[in-house]
Amino acid sequence: GLHREPMYNWQATKNSLKERFAFLFNNELLSDVRFIVGKGRQAQRIPAHKFVLAAGSAVFDAMFNGGMATTSAEIELPDVEPAAFLALLRFLYSDEVHIGPETVMTTLYTAKKYAVPALEGYCVEFLTKHL
Amino acid sequence: FANKGAFNSPQQIILLRFQVWQMDIDDESVDRLWIILKAAIQQILRKDTGGLCFSELYNIAYMLTQQRRAMKMYAGLKEIITQHLSSNVKPEMVDSQKNNFLGILYKTWSDYLVEITMIEDIFIRMDQIYAKNHGMDSVFAIGVTLFKEQVLSHSSIKKQLQQLLLGMIDQDRKGELVDRENIRNICKMLMILSLDGRSLYEEYFEEPFLSRSIKLFQSESRKLLAEKSADKYLKEVEDRIEEEEERALSCLDISTGERIIQVVEQEMIVKHMRTIVEMEISGLVHMLEHTKTQDLARMYRLLGRVPGGLKLMCDCMSSYLRQRGQLLFSQEKAGLNPVDQIQNLLDFKAQCDHFLSESFNNNKLCNQTIIGEFEHIFNLNTHSPEYLSLFIHDKLTKGTKCLTEQEVESYLDKALMLFKILQEKDMFEKYYKQHLSYRLLSNMSVSEHTEKSMILRLKRECGFQFTAKLEGMFKDMSISTTTMEEFLSHIQTVPISLSGLNLTVKVLTSGVWPTQPQAPKCSIPSIPSTAFEVFRSFYLAKHNGRQLMLQYHMGWADVNATFYGSLQKVNDPESNAGGAQVTRKHILQVSTFQMTILMLFNNRETFTFKEIQQETDIPDNDLLRALLPLYWGKPSQRVLVKEPDCKQIKKEDIFTVNDEFSSKKYKVKMKLVPGKKEAAVPQKEGEKTRYRVDQERKLQIEAAIVRIMKSKNRLHHRALVTELTQQLQGSFQPSSAVVKTCIETLIEKEFIARTPEDERAYVYIA
Secondary structure, rough: OOOOOOOOOHHHHHHHHHHHHHHOOOOOOOHHHEEOOOHHEEEEEEEEHHHHHHHHHHHHHHHHHHHOOOOOOEEEEEEHHHHHHHHHHHHHHOOOOOOOOHHHHHHHHHHHHOOOHHHHHEEEHHHHHOO | HHHHHHOHHHHHHHHHHHHOOOOOOOHHHHHHHHHHHHHHHHHHHOOOOOOHHHHHHHHHHHHHHHHHOOHHHHHHHHHHHHHHHHHHHHHHHHHHOOOOOHHHHHHHHHHHHHHHHHHHOOOHHHHHHHHHOOOOOHHHHHHHHHHHHHOOOOOOHHHHHHHHHHHHHHHOOOOOOOOHHHHHHHHHHHHOOOOOOOOHHHHHHHHHHHHHHHHHHHHHHHHHHOOOOHHHHHHHHHHHHHHHHHHHHOOHHHHHHHHHHHHHHHHHHHHHHHHHHHOOOHHHHHHHHHHHHHHHHHHHHHHHHOOHHHHHHHHHHHHHHHHHHHHHOOOOOOOOHHHHHHHHHHHHHHHHHHHHHHHOOOHHHHHHHHHHHHHHHHHHHHOOOHHHHHEEEEEEEEOOOOOOOHHHHHHHHHHHHHHHOOOOOHHHHHHHHHHHHHHHOOOOOHHHHHHHHHHHHHHHOOOOHHHHHHHHHHHHHHHHHHHHHHHHHHHHOOOOOOOOOOOOOOOOOOOOOOOOOOOOOOOOOHHHHHHHHHHHHHHHHHHHOOOOOOHHHHHHHEEEEEEEEOOOOOOOOOOOOOOOOEEEEEEEEEHHHHHHHHHHHHOOEEEEEHHHHHHHHHOOHHHHHHHHHHOOOOHHHHEEHHHHHHOOOOOOOOEEEEEOOOOOOOOOOOOOOOOOOOOOOOOOOOOHHHHHHHHHHHHHHHHHHHHHHHHHHHEEEHHHHHHHHHHHHOOOOOOOHHHHHHHHHHHOOEEEEEEEEOOOOEEEEO
């Protein structure tokens, strides 16, 4: 079942769809999947919502809803940088792009891998502007 | 990562870190990874997906794509799928041709679709990069194309599919129970297999379906037309359209709906519409004649769907209306009462309007057809202006009919409809003036309010100039009322006697009323004549410089008459009143001429016709007409008796007062000659008015020519005629013959001249 925290009526405090989803970003609240991102000590547990991810990426859609969908609630992504993954999720939850010189390449890689061309575009744009 | 090669030194760190993820792998590793992928795809196609991990497979495919191994994957993928289709799917389908073929085909297809979707998921990255950017087929397109090539295009499978599908539709058309779901599924499959277009759907299903339908509807319509009447046939067609529409919507691809309906329309309507419309005992004319409102509506709906259908209907309706209308309202129908003729025409129009609104959805073309035909019928009859005016006269004359105000208004609206389509509006105005003048002068008008509401209608239609004279007549009437009041109080104050005569004078402005410049003469008796002279001097004193002319033929008089009765004849032995003499008093309502004649008998008992002629000075025609109702009619109601007692008059015939005159009424109105030429009573007026109108038209045309030439200075004949027609269109259509005479006249009078270089052009002479 969904993970529900006893946080009463938080929904009413957010005025827009974007605010509500931004609130759910990297939040255990209502989450139904957990990613173990990165390798070894660097690995990080990141909670997420299948629906939000599947709505933003065909790869996540296939992962959760396709013919070979996983039923496991924990998914390991050893080849992904946690910071880049968080940047991807932030974009999928709120349309916000948080990239800097340190993370742009890994974020670009992640956006490509999970087939999110819009974020890919922002990364390329960042690269052409700043580098 | 070639396109990012322009990095400079400060970003070196990023590049280094990124390389961790982008390490090249050797061919051996590539082969190893591909073997894993290949096994997984085969597993998927075998529907054996247990143990497959999406993330793992996706990672492999992603990595191989990044390592530029897409081409290898494409080729391998095609090979695996082809292998599977040709050695598993095709034989299976060929085997199952006897048994529920379509069901199995669809099941096989939908399973395959699921498999392809799973494979597609694995290759998302490859699709994204190569299918989109390098013009390669997507995994899905590869899957679909291969299915088409390997399975469907197998000749026996294709044939089987087409036959079964068309057979099911045949059954469905016959009303047999059919698994429509099955049809729908196969159509859906064919559309998906057509990828972005609809070519496969057309080839496998729609084209054979349509050509089979063409044949079907061809033979069906032939059969129906041989057996059924037009209305029944149209019902069948309507049913067919509905059925085909429903079938297309519920089990074919939606785009076929429009196409199959076009086939029905083409085969069942377009090819036979003339036959249907002209069908002898049941076609359009029959429907119109028998008020088949519903059938007409159906014909309109169906023929309205196809190009030229409505036009055909309207043409047929046109000739029917023309024929029927001419029968109803032809010039040759002289015997019929004009009012009835107009009423017949209006009834006919009402019937057409009923069809227009109830059957033809108020269609513009239908409306134009109806109006156009009525215009033709109405204007073909040269009596129309007169008849229309008589019709209005009939409704605006008080007495005979008891119409409510609303009824009258509705008649006037209908009359206006005819007025709108009347070409000779000027002619109408002449008659209207005559009829209005009769109503006003003999006090026969229903009400001033209603009269004015008709004038307002005409004014709205033709502008104030058209009705100026008509309105002038009303003005004269109201001024006359005031004048008479003043006159009456005037004679109270002066020592003048009118010898007990009540005089009513209506002063009519000349030119406004249909008066005759040379009114028939008459020597009216001295009492009324003296009374009139009193009025004349009163009036002329008030209005210096005016002239008053009596219009004898338009006047009326109430005359006191005493009949002394006579001894009852002995040939009535039962009568006990025999011998008694009974004196009867009556008031006779007569014309001025009749008054003049009757008052002669105050002086003497008998007059010959010749003497009456001499004494009264009334022109022969008017005299004969005035006399006739006095001596000819119901014997008891003859005021005069003539010797010899016959209708015809000779100079020496002798007139005496009929003392046996009797009537139940105290006031007796002399019936007027139902003759045609009576000036004051509107009957059919005929040639006289037409001549007058023709003269006036000539003047109008000449005036218009001068106006036009003055402004244009130089014009060709054709241009002049065009201008002229435009200017005069509101009141009549100038005939080219008359225009030519007018031009000749103006050239003679040197208003205009022909140009020396062109005979057919004119210049204005200032």
